[in-house]
Amino acid sequence: MIAAIGNNYQMIEEDLIRIYPRLFHMAEDGAFASIQARGLLSTSALLDVYGITGNSRIAIEDRRRPEKVTIRRQGLPEVVIRDNKPMSDEQLAKCLQDGLSPADWYRMLNRNTFFWLHRKRLWGLLRAKAYRSSPHTILTIDTASLVAAHRDRIRLSPINSGSTIMSAQPRGNDTFLPILDYPYDERRKTRPVERALVELVVEYHVPDIMSHLIAAHRFSNGELVEILRRQGSTPEDGPQEV
Numbered sequence: 104m105i106a107a108i109g110n111n112y113q114m115i116e117e118d119l120i121r122i123y124p125r126l127f128h129m130a131e132d133g134a135f136a137s138i139q140a141r142g143l144l145s146t147s148a149l150l151d152v153y154g155i156t157g158n159s160r161i162a163i164e165d166r167r168r169p170e171k172v173t174i175r176r177q178g179l180p181e182v183v184i185r186d187n188k189p190m191s192d193e194q195l196a197k198c199l200q201d202g203l204s205p206a207d208w209y210r211m212l213n214r215n216t217f218f219w220l221h222r223k224r225l226w227g228l229l230r231a232k233a234y235r236s237s238p239h240t241i242l243t244i245d246t247a248s249l250v251a252a253h254r255d256r257i258r259l260s261p262i263n264s265g266s267t268i269m270s271a272q273p274r275g276n277d278t279f280l281p282i283l284d285y286p287y288d289e290r291r292k293t294r295p296v297e298r299a300l301v302e303l304v305v306e307y308h309v310p311d312i313m314s315h316l317i318a319a320h321r322f323s324n325g326e327l328v329e330i331l332r333r334q335g336s337t338p339e340d341g342p343q344e345v
Contacts, residue, residue: 113285114282116282125317126218126245126249127220127244128216128219129240130143131171131183134182135330135331137180138242141310142309142310145214146213150163152176153179155174163213164210165210166205166209169186170186171184172186187265188233189265189267191268195267197271199275201277212264212265215258216307217265217302218303220297220301222343223297225342226344226345238321239322239323240321240330241320242316243316243319243320249305249309252314257303258281260280260304261278262274263302264278285300287300319331319332320342329341
C-alpha cells in the first residue's frame with residue numbers, strides 16, 4: 104500500500120517491487136563479458152578503473168558525447184562508453200534548476216547506473232532513430248533482489264534524465280529521490296504506469312549485478328537473441344516488446 108505522509112502519497116519498497124517487478128538495462132553490444140567480470144559500472148566508475156584523468160576525462164564526464172567513446176588501459180579490454188545523443192546543451196541549460204550547469208548535470212548522470220522500469224520505455228529507446236540500426240545488450244533484472252542489496256544507493260526519477268528531445272522537462276537536485284520520498288501516487292493519478300516512474304538508478308556501480316540478473320539478450324535487426332537466463336526463469340520473463 105502506498106504510504107500517506109502529510110498530504111502526499113509516497114512510494115514504499117513493496118509497491119515498487121509489485122508494480123515494477125523487473126528492471127531493464129541497455130548496454131553496448133559486446134559488453135556482457137565485461138559486465139560479468141566487473142559488474143555494472145557507471146561512466147565515472149569506468150573512468151576510475153581505466154585511470155582516465157585530466158582533459159580526456161572532462162571531455163567524457165562533463166560534456167555531451169555526440170558519439171561513442173572507446174577507452175583503453177594496458178591489461179584491460181577495450182570498453183565503449185555510450186553516447187548521449189538525446190541531449191542538447193542549449194535545451195538542457197533552459198530546463199536546469201537549482202543553479203546547475205550542463206556540466207553539473209552530465210557529471211550527475213555519469214555517476215549513476217540506469218534502469219528502465221517498464222518495457223515500453225526500453226523499446227522506445229531501442230526503436231529510436233539514433234539506436235535502432237545498432238545492436239545492443241539488454242539485461243533483465245530482478246527488482247526485489249536489487250532493492251534488497253542496494254536500497255541505500257537507489258534513487259528514482261520521474262523523467263528520462265538523459266534526454267532533452269521533444270519537451271525538455273525541468274530537472275535539478277531533486278530529480279533523483281530515495282524510494283520513500285518518491286511521490287508515486289500523486290503522479291499516477293494523471294499518468295500511465297510507464298510515465299508515473301521512469302528511471303531507477305544505483306549510484307556509481309552495481310558490482311554484484313549478476314546476482315540480480317534474470318536474463319541477458321542481444322538485440323539486433325529488430326530481434327532478441329538470448330545470451331543467458333537464470334535457472335528456473337521462463338522465456339517470457341525478459342524484455343519482450345509489449
